[in-house]
Amino acid sequence: MKEILLAYASMSGNTEAIADLIEEELVKHGLHVKRAEVYDIAASDLVLAESIIFGAYTWGDGELPDDFLDLYDEMDDIDLSQKQMAVFGSGDSSYDVFCGAVDLIEEKIKGRNGNIAVPGLKIELSPFGEDVEKCKVFAKDFAEVVAKSAAS
Numbered sequence: 837m838k839e840i841l842l843a844y845a846s847m848s849g850n851t852e853a854i855a856d857l858i859e860e861e862l863v864k865h866g867l868h869v870k871r872a873e874v875y876d877i878a879a880s881d882l883v884l885a886e887s888i889i890f891g892a893y894t895w896g897d898g899e900l901p902d903d904f905l906d907l908y909d910e911m912d913d914i915d916l917s918q919k920q921m922a923v924f925g926s927g928d929s930s931y932d933v934f935c936g937a938v939d940l941i942e943e944k945i946k947g948r949n950g951n952i953a954v955p956g957l958k959i960e961l962s963p964f965g966e967d968v969e970k971c972k973v974f975a976k977d978f979a980e981v982v983a984k985s986a987a988s
């Protein structure tokens with residue numbers, strides 16, 4: 837069974853709630869999810885993983901959460917090619933840069949030759965209503981890319 841590393845940072849639970857929805861949907865699609873808080877993950881875990889989904893809330897002025905900083909720097913030393921990856925996050929659109937952490941992580945992945953399997957998912961605070969569906973579609977689309985890349 838294919839394993840997805842789902843690593844996220846969440847301070848007040850909103851990003852974690854998105855992770856819950858994504859994990860549930862990935863499992864429905866027959867994938868095994870290794871879930872972790874990002875501060876428990878090292879670059880060596882990324883090297884071993886075939887597929888990775890990152891989640892992060894945005895802090896400061898469109899910045900990464902502190903929990904993400906070490907891994908973000910460590911990623912400079914690894915090659916992410918051959919890996920299917922995607923990023924989601926929670927933010928608050930009253931700030932100037934909505935969900936800036938999602939964009940920063942995507943840029944890093946691209947800079948390390950990783951494949952962005954599905955476009956970044958940006959959710960306003962905690963997911964409800966239509967946003968719940970968006971989270972499910974994000975996970976379903978990711979599962980389909982993983983299945984296709986496994987078959988090829």
Ligand SMILES: Cc1cc2nc3c(=O)[nH]c(=O)nc-3n(C[C@H](O)[C@H](O)[C@H](O)COP(=O)(O)O)c2cc1C
Pocket residue numbers: 845846847848849850851852893894895896897898899926927928929931932933934935936960961962
């Ligand atoms: C000091 C501070 C700065 C923030 N800066 C931003 C920001 O620049 N852009 C944004 O979209 N959200 C910003 N937020 C909002 C959080 O990203 C948002 O509350 C998010 O839902 C928190 O996710 P969590 O519950 O997973 O910790 C900020 C929140 C705080 C407290």
